[in-house]
Amino acid sequence: MKNKLRMRNILPAILHLGTAIAVAKKEFSENLRWHDTPADAPYTRLFDAETIARAYSGHIAPIVRERLAQAGHFIAVNNSRVCIMRCIDFEHGARHVELFRIYPKCPDVMDTLLKAINDYPDSSILVSSNGDGNLVVNELRKRGIFHTSIHWGCGCFGEKNYKQYANKRAQAYGYMAHAMYLGNVRINTAEKKADIQAQLASITQSQDSLLRIKVISKSDLISAGHQEPDIADVLAFAFLEGMNMPKPVQTEGV
Numbered sequence: 001m002k003n004k005l006r007m008r009n010i011l012p013a014i015l016h017l018g019t020a021i022a023v024a025k026k027e028f029s030e031n032l033r034w035h036d037t038p039a040d041a042p043y044t045r046l047f048d049a050e051t052i053a054r055a056y057s058g059h060i061a062p063i064v065r066e067r068l069a070q071a072g073h074f075i076a077v078n079n080s081r082v083c084i085m086r087c088i089d090f091e092h093g094a095r096h097v098e099l100f101r102i103y104p105k106c107p108d109v110m111d112t113l114l115k116a117i118n119d120y121p122d123s124s125i126l127v128s129s130n131g132d133g134n135l136v137v138n139e140l141r142k143r144g145i146f147h148t149s150i151h152w153g154c155g156c157f158g159e160k161n162y163k164q165y166a167n168k169r170a171q172a173y174g175y176m177a178h179a180m181y182l183g184n185v186r187i188n189t190a191e192k193k194a195d196i197q198a199q200l201a202s203i204t205q206s207q208d209s210l211l212r213i214k215v216i217s218k219s220d221l222i223s224a225g226h227q228e229p230d231i232a233d234v235l236a237f238a239f240l241e242g243m244n245m246p247k248p249v250q251t252e253g254v
Helices: 002-032 049-055 062-066 109-119 133-143 159-164 168-181 193-202 218-223 230-237
Strands: 072-078 081-089 095-102 123-128 148-150 185-187 204-207 213-215
Touching: 049 168, 049 185, 049 193, 072 109, 072 133, 072 230, 081 109, 081 230, 095 168, 095 230, 109 123, 109 133, 123 133, 123 230, 133 148, 159 168, 168 185, 168 204, 168 213, 168 230, 193 230
Parallel strands: 072 123, 095 185, 123 148
Antiparallel strands: 072 081, 081 095, 204 213
């Protein structure tokens, strides 16, 4: 009898918790517009204005502030753009990423990268292998500087991600969209603010023939009259499948 009374008392709380979780999931799904989208549907925005504004809000959660000293750094190179990001991983799997420095473009991106390595020696280097990135990758190999080449046109390795995302680029942007929605992406620089906002607003998604999430390609963006998403792509690098916490730059023989 006592057990029945106890269950009667806690059942409303259990139902309320289940409803709250369902509502949170529904809100996130609606925000990204990933549900009930036919394969031939037009592209829809991945980041709305509110989500983009949240990245610029300047708010830092107390748990993030407490762990700033433990953050690792990424030096990310995309074509002729070099950016610095701070990264914090948490036990429950969440990742907080902060973009806080964008170097001015110069004729030789390698010169800018070497300066960045000197400024932030305890960093991991991420290099897009497209365009000028091939030259950077070859130069880094010659110098024996360890780096990670970004190849995100291929399919995902993990079975869950493979079934959900058309390729690694879609996966990286999907994870970043989730992080931005939760306030785990921070842009802590006024440099190129209008460009970054425009780039994020131009990123759209739909579904492929297997009903997997796909993100509009860079070539399609440019053909539609948008600018190249060089800095938006850099932010997404940090959320690629298998991208580990940053480690200090190493060279062969050290």
